[in-house]
Amino acid sequence: MTTSFTNSAVPSEESLLQFWRDDQANQSSWVADFRRRGYARYSELGGIPTPKIESWKYTDITRFKRALYRPSIERGILSSFIWPSQDGLLTIPGPQFVLVNGRFAPQLSSSAFSDGLIVQSLEEALRYDEDLKVRLLSPEKVPAMAALNAAWLGEGLVVRFKANTTENHIVHVVLISTNTIGKYPIVTHPCIVVIAEGHATLIESHVGLSAALTNMVSYLHVEPNATLTHVRAQSGFSETHTICSSTATVASRGLYQCFVLTTGLGLVRNELAVTLAEAEAECRLYGAYTADSNRHVDNTIVMNHVAPATTSRQIFKGVIDDGGRGVFQGRISIHPEAQKSDGHQIHRALLLSPGAEAYCKPELEISADDVKCTHGATAGELDEETLFYLRARGLDAETARALLIESFLSDVVNGVSLGLPRLPDVTRAMISVWLAGRVPKHEDF
């Protein structure tokens, strides 16, 4: 027997209409209108993207059309949970705000937060906060998965960092996907809005505890002279899939710096569009990921230099083993008014096995003449000479490979502390867990 909510990840119109009727907490006309526009946009774009769409060429999510998913409607379903031991990020001090299947779970979250910080569930904020409504992109302007998210608007969190202290505010946002009732995996549509003034740090952990699809959207606003440091760690169960569509807007002399670490989950797509909207805005993106045995990790970046003297750096590194696939699509777009801008991008893939796949598509669109813009991409294997050197010093083949993988990732791991001194250690530990859990598939020499 199926319940009326049982559906594929692609909702039928009836199931959406029923959700819109039943969702008592979000009945304002603004929300209702936004949802309708979201669904209209999603339909207009032809529904779930297929590989025929250029930006989805290497990441096929059409399987989600066939799979049965249940929208998550229940609230407050978890009273406690066991934090997966491989994720050491929570050892970094700071208040924690937990979303269970997209819904804010106050019973799992910190209540005490410092001056200058406001954290609210999205549905609560939508009732009172008029400014928030302009912080969301119009459904007409977003791609299909973000439009689908808009059709379900209501889940999620709003984090406002205020500028009235010089202190670095660190906030943890934890997204847990877990299936507590029913046999169908769940699909969630959280929306996270961050408005950063001053010196702000958001540590975002995605934890898969059971089969689920998270179709997340985030809007990151970096106000003038502010710094937003954003760490996104994706770990856990490979039956949990995540599609994140993020939009970051950086105002004058603002800095958005982000480190994305993916050591778990099944299919992951991190789509990030950054707009360096005003003069001297800056963005630094770092990514480290592992992909193996049917895991798929896609980082798709669009870096828009819209204003003069804006700077961007992107460095992504992937370690890919048998059956894994890594995708990197990076576009740097320098608009005519963005003179004196400087954009740089690099992606390197380390292929551990002949069955590993890496796809990299850099694109530079330069419409100003006084700019610097470069990109680089490589894919290679572990160096046999170096492996022999390490074994000739007594390291067994697996230890030697692990050391070389650590070395490969070192410039994004050791080099990136982002003002969080414990971050490199935590990152190394998460990578070690991945290394230890992967089955050796290589014959010794």
Next chain:
Amino acid sequence: MTCIEIRDLHACIDGRPILKGVTLSLSVGEVHAIMGPNGAGKSTLSHLIAGRPGYEVTSGTIRYDGRDLLAMTPEERACTGIFLAFQYPVEIPGVSTATFLKTAVNAQRRFRGKTEIDAMQFSKLIKEKAEKLGMNNDMLRRSLNVGFSGGEKKRNEILQMAMLEPRFAMLDETDSGLDIDSLKIVASGVNALRSAERAFLVITHYQRLLEYIVPDYVHVLAEGRIVCSGNKELALELEAGGYAPFTTHACHAS
């Protein structure tokens, strides 16, 4: 006491014969030098002993402390005391010399059933040994060999040898690319390790290194065979007359 015994060793790379019947025996307490022209097979011999993949031994044996060396993996060889100082040491970004060496020391200790070395003790030991080779703390903290000069890389090889205390150490053209000061430092590092418990095989093109590391025996390897063996005087003779007489004729110096 015989440390390593090579008998009639024939080996190919990609089907091309490189070693064509090498017979050589070293006892602990001895330093042997191997000299010979380019392409004679000197480096091949040392890499083959260390366990480098890609060589095919077509006949012959190598016994190491009574064991069949050719049946051992590279790491087993290292853990039982075989050490090769590389002619071209590799660079490993993001892994410091100290971290790398600690990993190696502990890998070898575990193999021998010992507990891991205490971090404080390790740090003290490595500083002490590095200082003798003119390497400062900064070099130990930097990524392994990244941005090191040729001389610094070779010193680093000797530091590793000093930390790992091998039973049989091979130096593959350690003198190449060294200025005279570095050469002296490297040689004194090697001499400090000479002991009745340890054997050395020093591979070099030039007699110069052997002025500082004085060998007990000198062998000439040419065309894949040891064509001549003698004492340290042989090296002087080679310096004066070149290798040509040895590649065509039988040896008369010993």
